[in-house]
Amino acid sequence: MIFADFLRNRRREQLSASDLAALEDSVWDVQKTRARQLIAHARQPIRMSTYLMEGFICRYMDDRNGLRQLVAVHVPGDFVDLHGYPLGRLDHDVATLGACKIALVPHERLDRLLVERPNLTKLLWFSTLLDAAMHREWIFRLGRLDAVARVAHFFCEIEAKLRAVGLSDGQHFAFPLTQADLGEACGMTSVHINRMLRELRERNLMQVQRNRVTISDLSALRRLSDYDPSYLFIEG
Amino acid sequence: MIFADFLRNRRREQLSASDLAALEDSVWDVQKTRARQLIAHARQPIRMSTYLMEGFICRYMDDRNGLRQLVAVHVPGDFVDLHGYPLGRLDHDVATLGACKIALVPHERLDRLLVERPNLTKLLWFSTLLDAAMHREWIFRLGRLDAVARVAHFFCEIEAKLRAVGLSDGQHFAFPLTQADLGEACGMTSVHINRMLRELRERNLMQVQRNRVTISDLSALRRLSDYDPSYLFIEG
DNA sequence: CGCTGTCTTGAGGACGGTCAATGTTCGTGG
DNA sequence: CCACGAACATTGACCGTCCTCAAGACAGCG
DSSP states (O other), rough: OOOTTTTTTTTGSSSSSHHHHHHHHHHHHHEEEEEEEEEEEEESBOOOEEEEEESEEEEEEOOOTTTEEEEEOOOTTOTTTTTTHHSSBOOEEEESSSEEEEEEEEEHHHHHHHHHOHHHHHHHHHHHHHHHHHHHHHHHHHHOOOHHHHHHHHHHHHHHHHTTTTSSSSSEEEEEHHHHHHHHHSSOOHHHHHHHHHHHHTTEEEEEEEEEEEEEHHHHHHHHHTOGGGGOOOOO | OOOTTTTTTTTTGSSOHHHHHHHHOOOOOEEEEEESSSSOOOOSSSSEEEEEESSOOOEEEOOOTTTTEEEEOOOOOOBBBTTTTHHBBBBEEEEESEEEEEEEEHHHHHHHHHHHHHHHHHHHHHHHHHHHHHHHHHHHHHHHHOOOHHHHHHHHHHHHHHTTTTEEEESEOOOOOOOOHHHHHHTHHHHHHHHHHHHHHHTTTTEEEEEEEESOOHHHHHHTTTOOGGGOOOOO
């Protein structure tokens, strides 16, 4: 089962057995990729979309000087660049963070689903709009929060997303991002990320060590960063 | 014709006469609204979406202290909260900036279009993903640009969007946002917005006066802010 | 004509960036 | 099993951008 985690704890009950089977059938290939590998280029037309089964993927834009701004971080269960289907090309790059397992879905097969399966189409549409909701939360984070809160807010989101697919117990989870990556996500330098992580550690809220995050006080972390996960549409 | 500007200069040629007629038929009411009026509430279920015919609308989120962060500014031709259809509820508020003319489309009617008109559905989906692309550009703006460039970048986007629907000639356009609004869009204080506008004026790039923007050197403005409008998918 | 919201400007300070040095971890190959 | 190098993490000193606070000017509107 490739799409086992797709919309898990979201609206999966709206996915009929037959729609799910059609979705599974639309997969062209399942692949493993190494860490730090580019999997889709900005501006080029794309003919397939990538569904993430294992690992972490990010999307980012470059400025003139080659400095990156991450615009999304994806976890298993995410249909990473499904928006490339209606758009036809991407406005950003997509790359793996750690090693990943991905499924590739050709757009011609999505065309069939669009015509034959309105219910599934609406769920696929929904899933691309979840990404848009996350984008909005990132805008809020960058526009209104100070440095500590930005970092805390970022981890709150990752934790909530991972928990929805069973990869966090609320206290621990695997996490392949470096401090430089965090800087590119939060709009700050890796040096300052380091200081903010120290602050969060010293306040006994959370810590990061060797690709692993430990959260000791999730509710304090959420309070600190004004975090409300309702935009993720996770049930229960 | 209500949807005269919808996807104008984007993919409107893909909109068949019959699809367009069906879209027009799905409108329940056309209304005029005053300036600074809330038209959709965060968190509440919504049963209609708003298409903007005239005026400016913004979407925003509040932090704990009631400080706003704008996440989008809409111009005529935008289907402002169409994403509320697959989502079922919004994660943010929607309000008019100046006086507006809007068309309301009940979601039950969109359900019919979804089942009967896959081609139209794909275009509607596309239009919600344009908004997501703009969100990404806003993330980039807030994360990677300094204050002058942020303001310049914002105006470059507004100008490009207005030009696509014939409301800017590349040099002049109507603009109802106050400096406080600009601050809420660009993640800075209105005081600093004021200083940056002065800088742009003194460098002979652009100026704002009485709800009107004059751009004297658009290409310099774009260079300054690393602006590339390709994410808007405007043709020609 | 006065009220209110918006704009403008200044002075001082805090937050986060820059630059640079050092420490740590981990994979690779001898 | 250890030696080495590369990538990543950590810390300090200094500095610039942008925020805060505050006062005053201006414009639109009753």
